[in-house]
Amino acid sequence: MYQDKEGPYSKIAGTGGYLPEKILTNADIEKIVETSDEWIVERTGIKQRHIAGENESTCDMAEHAARQALEMAQCKPEDIDLIILATTTPDRIYPSTACLLQERLGCIGAPAFDVQAVCSGFVYALTTADKFIKTGAAKRALVVGAETYSRILDWEDRGTCVLFGDGAGAVVLEASDEPGIFATQLHADGRYNDILTVGGQVNQGEIIGSGFTAMNGGEVFKFAVTHLSKVVKEVLADNNMQADEIDWFIPHQANMRIITATAKKLHFPMEKVVTTVSEHGNTSAASVPLALNIAVRDGRIQRGQTLLLEAIGGGFTWGAVLLKF
Numbered sequence: 001m002y003q004d005k006e007g008p009y010s011k012i013a014g015t016g017g018y019l020p021e022k023i024l025t026n027a028d029i030e031k032i033v034e035t036s037d038e039w040i041v042e043r044t045g046i047k048q049r050h051i052a053g054e055n056e057s058t059c060d061m062a063e064h065a066a067r068q069a070l071e072m073a074q075c076k077p078e079d080i081d082l083i084i085l086a087t088t089t090p091d092r093i094y095p096s097t098a099c100l101l102q103e104r105l106g107c108i109g110a111p112a113f114d115v116q117a118v119c120s121g122f123v124y125a126l127t128t129a130d131k132f133i134k135t136g137a138a139k140r141a142l143v144v145g146a147e148t149y150s151r152i153l154d155w156e157d158r159g160t161c162v163l164f165g166d167g168a169g170a171v172v173l174e175a176s177d178e179p180g181i182f183a184t185q186l187h188a189d190g191r192y193n194d195i196l197t198v199g200g201q202v203n204q205g206e207i208i209g210s211g212f213t214a215m216n217g218g219e220v221f222k223f224a225v226t227h228l229s230k231v232v233k234e235v236l237a238d239n240n241m242q243a244d245e246i247d248w249f250i251p252h253q254a255n256m257r258i259i260t261a262t263a264k265k266l267h268f269p270m271e272k273v274v275t276t277v278s279e280h281g282n283t284s285a286a287s288v289p290l291a292l293n294i295a296v297r298d299g300r301i302q303r304g305q306t307l308l309l310e311a312i313g314g315g316f317t318w319g320a321v322l323l324k325f
């Protein structure tokens with residue numbers, strides 16, 4: 001069991017999620033690029049993904065997910081004293097999508113900022129919010145992961161466009177005398193910035209370089225499996241815990257092969273692993289909170305259970321969070 005550590009802790013009081021209405025199946029993608037349902041399912045486990053409507057923004061999706069999380073937490077927007085939003089696809093270069101969300105919700109005055117750690121964004125944001133709460137700097141945080149990832153995909157590149165989808169997930173994290181989050185680990189290795197990137201930059205009103213996702217799939221795969229199992233072992237060791245003490249493993253939903261390879265390395269039976277990748281694709285920063293929300297709302301995850309969240313993404317960045325729900 002987790003070691004006794006000094007409180008205060010931060011605890012998840014509510015979860016929320018949102019997926020856009022439009023679904024793009026593998027059969028639909030077969031009409032866009034030269035690929036097949038068989039290839040996509042065999043290599044990634046993905047069968048479909050949701051795609052944001054033309055006028056739907058990251059902030060729109062974040063708002064839906066946030067309102068659901070607030071409702072479950074029985075908390076009013078004005079009770080929120082911190083907003084952290086993880087995204088790779090903000091509505092604007094600035095201000096942050098967190099500030100745009102704040103205006104919509106009306107929790108004016110609370111600090112609000114975005115976190116950019118690509119697919120690890122939610123784990124980074126949750127860890128940051130946990131530290132604010134532990135130090136007494138915040139009492140109730142709204143933590144969101146939201147992406148319109150489809151907008152930074154080259155729909156002529158079959159190597160990447162089949163992998164991603166859009167959506168948002170959110171949690172309300174609040175101060176508590178009992179755990180809550182009891183261990184977090186974050187890492188980055190900027191030497192790997194080129195294996196997954198959108199390399200362009202805005203200069204004088206134009207995008208210089210590419211505005212599309214470029215990926216070395218093989219390198220990403222190897223990096224992910226090695227570093228995810230390592231970081232999970234780290235958080236477990238920090239707390240003298242064994243994998244069999246975890247009730248639910250909620251990994252980043254990049255690819256079914258990465259999830260099963262990591263679970264196997266860690267000896268997690270697949271019955272304890274929450275997977276949504278077949279229905280959502282990789283929703284980047286939204287993937288972990290979306291999966292969490294789904295398993296909470298369908299009754300798999302119960303109060304008092306121990307959860308292990310992990311993610312890895314561009315940067316490269318990766319991390320894990322161990323918590324009692």
Ligand code: ACO
Nearest residue numbers: 035036039043119158159162217218220221254255312313
């Ligand atoms: N449909 C059909 N064929 C395809 C497709 C496609 N969508 N994409 C690539 N191919 C072809 C390639 O062109 C190549 O053909 P060739 O042999 O004639 O050159 C062949 O399939 C094999 O390509 P590989 O890249 O070797 O295929 P691999 O088995 O490595 O699978 C994949 C590719 C699925 C991208 C894999 O490398 C992977 O899962 N990588 C991890 C990527 C990932 O999850 N990224 C998400 C973002 S990062 C993150 O969230 C952690």
